[in-house]
Amino acid sequence: MIFNFLRAVYFGLVVVLVSSCANAPLSSSGHTEMMAKGSSIEKFVMSRAQQRWDALMQGELNQAYALISPSGRAKLQAQDYRARVNTGHFRKAVVQEAVCQADSCEVKVLLDYVVGNLPLNQILSEIWILDEGKWWFVYRG
DSSP states (O other), rough: HHHHHHHHHHHHHHHHHHHHHHHHHSSSHHHHHHHHTTOOHHHHHHHHHHHHHHHTTTTTHHHHHHTOHHHHHHOOHHHHHHOOOOTTTEEEEEEEEEEESEEEEEEEEEEEEEEEEEEEEEEEEEEEETTEEEEEOOOOO
């Protein structure tokens, strides 16, 4: 009987600790700013992903490049990125959802584009990671 009581107390403490960790503001500057606005990690990453796609739609490749992870930018110079990315076919991009783990998110984007005169759309899957306290796009060029 005492064992059941201790087990219940232990389980209760675990639940309290886990839930308080899940609701606590995260220490990184990107998370602190996000949590201050009352947003979830998923909404924050979706906003950042939409920001990247808006930059691509407007031909602002330097802005889109700036959202690539630090390790990705270390491997790919801005001028090489600009040379690889062709936004001429894109018509519209809408971030649909983000499913996040501790330090990564899979983001789904509905992309409308044109090939020749044929309008098409496709759902793309992107990976965003937490690095240096901020969320970044993983460029797989």
